[in-house]
């Protein structure tokens with residue numbers, strides 16, 4: 001059985017049908033490298049100690065009966081009915097993943113799934129990827145099959161892109177599977193090569209949830225992707241070797257400045273400079289240069305705000321407040337944007353003062369109390385014992 005002392009996992013285990021397997025997958029926070037994954041670039045996420053658990057028990061038919069304890073809803077689909085498609089609901093994630101496993105040749109049985117999470121849902125901490133990964137691991141255990149974690153991450157992306165209809169990149173499922181305790185994960189989203197980057201033990205990852213959920217987030221996300229693709233098309237006319245923004249330099253962009261739409265220019269400039277910041281930040285962490293870490297996080301936020309335009313007033317405010325608190329190494333928005341969370345690296349001894357200051361000023365300015373999570377960089381699901 002997957003080891004877990006989490007109360008959420010304990011409650012789920014008590015409610016789940018006898019003989020269920022239990023699988024866990026964590027959420028993630030991204031330290032730097034935003035909107036770079038779908039441009040074949042670099043990212044530096046860390047898994048956090050907040051997870052989604054899926055308890056699964058085999059059924060005698062081909063039905064997938066999905067029960068969310070958090071939402072109090074049960075959805076049933078039939079894996080044997082090809083026409084049973086996406087419904088625009090949370091259940092599309094586990095359902096889509098089951099279908100992606102089947103399409104890849106894995107004999108997924110019908111199953112009762114019971115799902116619980118201590119991860120804030122829809123806050124930009126990758127609750128969707130955690131649900132996909134935990135479902136995948138639970139269903140693989142029922143099928144008696146194993147797949148390589150990178151393969152499973154690709155199947156999760158396939159489910160999200162092809163079945164759910166969200167065009168997200170590869171960062172979130174890879175982070176949820178492959179991060180290591182105490183480290184962030186430097187991931188090359190083109191080769192999928194990766195390595196852990198150790199975080200200083202006396203720093204805490206503090207996440208502030210603005211509690212803002214932008215209604216247009218999915219549409220704007222897909223629009224940014226289309227803008228990046230249009231930018232690549234302009235660049236490729238000048239330099240045919242460029243197949244993704246990963247291949248472009250600032251000099252390449254400078255060469256087409258007069259002919260490219262100014263908005264596309266700024267979108268591309270964000271991605272090109274952000275890729276550089278990911279590599280520089282990993283190097284700065286390796287060398288223990290914390291002031292460089294802070295500078296790079298600040299530059300990333302400014303670029304997301306001004307060039308990529310995915311921040312919002314509340315995220316800017318949280319970063320501004322956090323940046324003024326002693327003991328804060330760096331602060332920036334994290335995830336897709338348009339609301340959601342900021343991430344801060346904070347010296348342990350400064351965490352209490354940080355909480356107090358951010359909560360007080362944010363409430364004064366917005367009337368809302370932000371949710372503040374002090375997180376540990378945790379092991380991804382692939383580090384768990386096989387669900388049993």
Ligand code: GLA
Nearest residue numbers: 034035168169170171335336
């Ligand atoms: C969302 C997507 C990721 C990534 C980020 C932005 O979290 O799921 O693939 O694109 O936005 O960096």
